[in-house]
Amino acid sequence: MTGEGTTAARSVDVRGIDKSFDGVPVLRSINLHVEPGESLALLGPSGCGKTTLLRLIAGLERPDNGEITIGDVTMASESRWIPPEKRHVGMVFQDWALFPHLSVGKNVGYGLNRDERGGPRVVEALDMVGLADLIDRMPSTLSGGQQQRVALARAIAPRPSVLLLDEPFSNLDSTLRVGVRSEVHRLLTDLGITSIFVTHDQEEAFVLGNRVAVMREGLIEQVATPIELYRHPTSSWTAAFVGAVNLIHGDAQGLVASTAVGDIPLMEERQGSVEVLLRPEDLRLAAGGSAEVVQVEFYGHDMMVVVTLPDETKITVRTSAHTDVTTGEQIALSYVGQPAVAFA
Known part of the structure; x- marks a missing residue:
């Protein structure tokens, strides 16, 4: 649209x-x-x-x-x-690049033709970002969020x-x-x-x-x-760059890889040594087991729990904020996600 x-x-x-x-x-x-x-x-x-x-x-x-x-x-x-x-092409720069000596309206109109700078396009652009009532203000009097929106209005004013x-x-x-x-x-x-x-x-x-x-x-x-x-x-x-991840060693046989967490279903067939991608939210904790909780980070909406497996592999688990787990506790770990990606 x-x-x-x-x-x-x-x-x-x-x-x-x-x-x-x-x-x-x-x-x-x-x-x-x-x-x-x-x-x-x-x-x-x-x-x-x-x-x-x-x-x-x-x-x-x-x-x-x-x-x-x-x-x-x-x-x-x-x-x-x-x-x-x-x-x-319109561009919004990292530092917003507003002119400190020009009003909000004049900043927005800067990229327009001279005969359009006092016309409806300036008001239209400011209205799109919810700042039409600040047209006569100076940039120094605005909050960071308002300055960012002025920069956006300036970029879209020339359409x-x-x-x-x-x-x-x-x-x-x-x-x-x-x-x-x-x-x-x-x-x-x-x-x-x-x-x-x-x-x-x-x-x-x-x-x-x-x-x-x-x-x-x-x-x-x-x-x-x-x-x-x-x-x-x-x-x-x-x-690893696009989100928290566990990359653990596995031995693949077709669509299954044997790992320290257990057998993991794979998206594609693999054979031999692989690295299996396990996202923290695809793992579950249960009372009792051979893994040890070594770190708990509480975020309000959820928790990140770091556990150490018997082979010293560290695994990060994202779990509900209501999970009752403490450092030093012995727990069991299982995979409950969709078939996983494995890298040869």
Whole structure:
């Protein structure tokens, strides 16, 4: 769906992109397709190249090799270069980049044509983020969450067909971040705009992204929906990066692996030595047994319990906050999840 007052969403295609700085490769053979109206998260650790990829799409950097297309228009290639102001792309920067000497309304109108800066587009954009009544305020008088929404309003005021967001919530405290994130998710859904955002936070990527592209050392490791990525990661590194995980040794025979936790059903046939992926929420505790509780972390809504098996393997279990378990207790451990992923 395309929201009122917005431009039709466009696809984004990145093909064979390489980028180096001072001879150091930052991106290597990047290929990525984003559907019109899709929200894609670029997830990865610091230094993996995700912000550089975003800046290349925006036109703030030039690729060394490869091609970038938005809709049916080639924006960057060996023979063609479209400057950022002509790409019809909006961008929200990590520090929001508001002009401290301009009012909220003038900040939002900055990217518009001069004859539109005092017109309805400014009010329309501020109304979308719930700040129309603050149009005459100065940025210094706003909370962090309000400043973030002003930056978003400025990005959507020109009605871009693609919106890029670089760690948009990193400067907010944890409590405020959750609320603002939900508001942004609602707005992007309502607008139906193609959006690509950078984050190092797995939870943030899963909440906001229709799909998630996991990056590592200048490469894209995997692109999938949040559920697919969490349940079916293609590498042990990705498995650990997108959530708490237990990777335990097993001896596979077809669709079953024998492990220190017991026999584990597998998604795909394997033979011989494997690493089996067990998510903490797929394990259950029971009184009595040969495992020992060595750590209990209470979070209110649930608990994380670390146990040591007789072979010294440490296993993390996510369990109900009502579970009655204490450090030093002997317990039994069992697997209750779906068939598991195993890495050879």
